Amino acid sequence: MMRILGVLGLLVALYGGLVGTYVQNAPGFEPTSRTQERIQGNLIDVASIQGRYGVITLGAAMVIITGGIDLSIGAVVGCAAVLFGVLTQNGVHPFAALPLVVLAGAGVGFGNGLLITRLKLQPFLVTLCGMFVYRGAARLLAGSVSRTATVEAQPEFAASLQMIRYVLIGKDASGELLFPAQFVLLLVLAAVIGFFLHRTAYGRYWYAIGHNELAAKYAGVSVDRQRVWVYVVCSALAALAGVLLFLDMPSIQADSGGQYLELYAILGAVLGGCSLRGGEGTAVGMVLGAMVLPVLENLVNIRGLKSDLIPAVIGLTLLAGTILDEFIRRRSRARH
Amino acid sequence: MARWSRLVLVVAVAGGLAFIPACGKKDSGKPKIAVVTNCTDPFWDLAEAGANKAAQDFDVELTFRQPERMAAEVQKPIIDAWVNQGFNGIAVSVIDPKGQTEDLRLVAKKVTLVTMDNDAPDSGRVCYVGVDNKEAGRAVGRLIKKVLPNGGTLALFIGSTTSANGQARPAGVLEELATPEANGTPGKHPQRPELSGKFYGKYFLVDGEPKTDNGEKEKAASNVQAMLSRVDGVPDLCFAGLYAYNPPAILEAVRAKSLVGKVKIVGFDENPETLKAIADGHIEGTVVQDPYNYGYKSVEILAAEARGDTKKRVSGSAPYQVITREGGPTQDINNLRIQFPKAADYLTTMRDQLKIINK
Numbered sequence: 001m002m003r004i005l006g007v008l009g010l011l012v013a014l015y016g017g018l019v020g021t022y023v024q025n026a027p028g029f030e031p032t033s034r035t036q037e038r039i040q041g042n043l044i045d046v047a048s049i050q051g052r053y054g055v056i057t058l059g060a061a062m063v064i065i066t067g068g069i070d071l072s073i074g075a076v077v078g079c080a081a082v083l084f085g086v087l088t089q090n091g092v093h094p095f096a097a098l099p100l101v102v103l104a105g106a107g108v109g110f111g112n113g114l115l116i117t118r119l120k121l122q123p124f125l126v127t128l129c130g131m132f133v134y135r136g137a138a139r140l141l142a143g144s145v146s147r148t149a150t151v152e153a154q155p156e157f158a159a160s161l162q163m164i165r166y167v168l169i170g171k172d173a174s175g176e177l178l179f180p181a182q183f184v185l186l187l188v189l190a191a192v193i194g195f196f197l198h199r200t201a202y203g204r205y206w207y208a209i210g211h212n213e214l215a216a217k218y219a220g221v222s223v224d225r226q227r228v229w230v231y232v233v234c235s236a237l238a239a240l241a242g243v244l245l246f247l248d249m250p251s252i253q254a255d256s257g258g259q260y261l262e263l264y265a266i267l268g269a270v271l272g273g274c275s276l277r278g279g280e281g282t283a284v285g286m287v288l289g290a291m292v293l294p295v296l297e298n299l300v301n302i303r304g305l306k307s308d309l310i311p312a313v314i315g316l317t318l319l320a321g322t323i324l325d326e327f328i329r330r331r332s333r334a335r336h
Numbered sequence: 337m338a339r340w341s342r343l344v345l346v347v348a349v350a351g352g353l354a355f356i357p358a359c360g361k362k363d364s365g366k367p368k369i370a371v372v373t374n375c376t377d378p379f380w381d382l383a384e385a386g387a388n389k390a391a392q393d394f395d396v397e398l399t400f401r402q403p404e405r406m407a408a409e410v411q412k413p414i415i416d417a418w419v420n421q422g423f424n425g426i427a428v429s430v431i432d433p434k435g436q437t438e439d440l441r442l443v444a445k446k447v448t449l450v451t452m453d454n455d456a457p458d459s460g461r462v463c464y465v466g467v468d469n470k471e472a473g474r475a476v477g478r479l480i481k482k483v484l485p486n487g488g489t490l491a492l493f494i495g496s497t498t499s500a501n502g503q504a505r506p507a508g509v510l511e512e513l514a515t516p517e518a519n520g521t522p523g524k525h526p527q528r529p530e531l532s533g534k535f536y537g538k539y540f541l542v543d544g545e546p547k548t549d550n551g552e553k554e555k556a557a558s559n560v561q562a563m564l565s566r567v568d569g570v571p572d573l574c575f576a577g578l579y580a581y582n583p584p585a586i587l588e589a590v591r592a593k594s595l596v597g598k599v600k601i602v603g604f605d606e607n608p609e610t611l612k613a614i615a616d617g618h619i620e621g622t623v624v625q626d627p628y629n630y631g632y633k634s635v636e637i638l639a640a641e642a643r644g645d646t647k648k649r650v651s652g653s654a655p656y657q658v659i660t661r662e663g664g665p666t667q668d669i670n671n672l673r674i675q676f677p678k679a680a681d682y683l684t685t686m687r688d689q690l691k692i693i694n695k
Binding site: 039045143146149257302311 | 365370376399400401402403404405406407408409412413414416417418419420421422432434435436437438439441442498550
């Protein structure tokens with residue numbers, strides 16, 4: 001419980017800053033209802049991005065709970081987006097392409113997991129190599145993909161693509177974002193993962209492996225199999241996020257699509273209370289942790305900061321949040 | 337205890353955020369204009385300087401943003417936040433014209449939209465401020481013709497050939513060299529048959545296409561090094577770098593082999609290194625788009641639109657400029673008034689322009 005108080009506070013502060021900036025900047029003649037409308041529109045935009053970040057954060061967090069790490073997430077996102085584009089362009093129906101891409105992602109995770117458990121390689125190295133391999137694979141598949149290119153090649157897919165887009169992203173045919181469907185998807189996925197994590201034996205295995213792998217093994221947990229599973233889920237979620245990215249964005253460049261997302265996912269997981277040493281973390285924390293960066297980026301955007309200042313401000317805010325989080329936990333531990 | 341600590345945290349962070357310096361916190365009643373570029377680059381510092389000057393001249397509140405990476409997924413949230421903030425006008429350097437059109441249409445419905453540097457014609461923007469890259473490419477072609485009037489061997493270097501300007505610039509260069517037969521004839525180098533490529537008029541383009549580096553500066557340098565070793569000993573060489581960082585990368589590699597002057601270099605854009613090298617006679621010339629003017633014009637147009645004045649809109653493409661060591665008189669080329677400033681003068685002007693943003 002204590003682990004999510006810090007991130008909760010950070011979020012409250014960020015959202016407070018956001019709404020405050022709107023009220024502060026609102027033109028004098030504007031009716032309050034219009035300001036509210038603009039705030040609402042902005043929050044929906046932010047929630048949409050939070051949803052996508054959240055999906056990959058869930059995967060990263062599960063890997064981290066078992067004491068592993070996955071640096072290939074961003075590359076898998078990019079590769080999956082490109083794969084989805086290439087498949088649909090070449091006549092694979094979007095309804096079939098979606099599960100195929102997620103399956104391919106699961107396959108990637110399976111490969112990562114096998115290398116880590118069977119060959120006893122370091123997760124850091126395996127997934128770092130994976131990062132280059134999957135980025136390279138994306139570039140081999142295509143230079144760039146987009147919905148427009150798919151629809152041009154396969155006009156009959158336009159309606160079904162739009163349907164998936166409406167359901168998963170929340171955008172209508174004109175591209176207007178009506179509701180943050182990605183965030184809804186995140187909540188559903190978080191509920192499922194939370195159920196496994198906190199209500200089933202599997203969850204207990206994962207925490208046990210993260211706490212002390214050897215002890216878990218002696219206690220009869222099939223450690224290798226469980227660890228492979230976690231990587232499978234992580235990469236499958238990354239592939240799903242790739243499809244979301246494809247549906248949401250005007251186009252995906254193979255060399256840059258999804259870049260740095262692994263770091264954002266790990267950041268979200270750690271802010272949300274996962275310890276990089278393993279064995280700690282909650283589903284609620286993962287969702288909250290994933291929400292921080294998009295709202296922080298939005299805040300610096302609407303405050304009109306100088307471009308050169310922005311990276312430093314983002315980094316320092318995150319650092320301040322982490323320090324205060326640590327401070328709270330130490331004090332509460334001392335009291336107990 | 338926990339509640340107390342949480343309160344401290346919230347207050348501390350909220351306090352920290354309140355100290356984030358913001359441009360124009362209170363609503364000043366001035367029109368609010370924003371400009372977003374496609375990435376962070378010295379090129380855009382000049383545009384930022386121009387935009388700031390225009391914001392002073394036309395009394396508007398300006399937010400200028402250079403995103404961290406060149407990706408539509410980075411640019412879009414920035415634009416969306418501004419739209420929701422109730423800005424009056426936004427200028428965008430479009431990254432992916434085809435794909436972004438749909439999103440930009442929604443933006444144009446709510447605020448006045450101007451495209452600059454790279455256009456999205458169907459987005460509902462009121463106008464486009466930018467150079468015709470193919471015309472500018474032709475100007476590079478004319479520089480090459482001037483440097484090697486009797487023909488020669490040519491290598492092109494560029495960041496990418498998938499973006500709109502990455503396609504138009506080399507196409508313009510080669511069209512100018514090969515007019516009227518612009519597609520090039522495949523063939524082998526006359527003296528060095530192991531080099532395959534294409535003939536464009538009297539010019540042989542090694543490999544028949546530009547060498548690309550995806551914006552990676554190290555790759556840009558190694559591309560030139562590899563090319564230099566392949567064409568070792570070939571006479572009448574010209575290397576043309578078509579993205580801002582390419583000409584300095586070429587010069588660096590040419591210097592490393594002590595081939596300055598033997599390998600002619602022609603550039604694009606106004607990298608200070610390029611301009612200095614032109615003034616020193618190490619690079620023959622460069623074609624610039626005048627990004628200062630991109631920033632200035634965009635803000636001028638948006639400021640006028642915010643006050644209901646539509647007369648400032650521009651049509652057609654903006655003129656480029658050709659910079660050489662000696663300079664030359666202004667000429668009319670294909671309906672554009674083209675200036676030929678001296679490199680040293682242009683460098684001085686540029687430094688003065690940048691003072692407004694303290695760079």
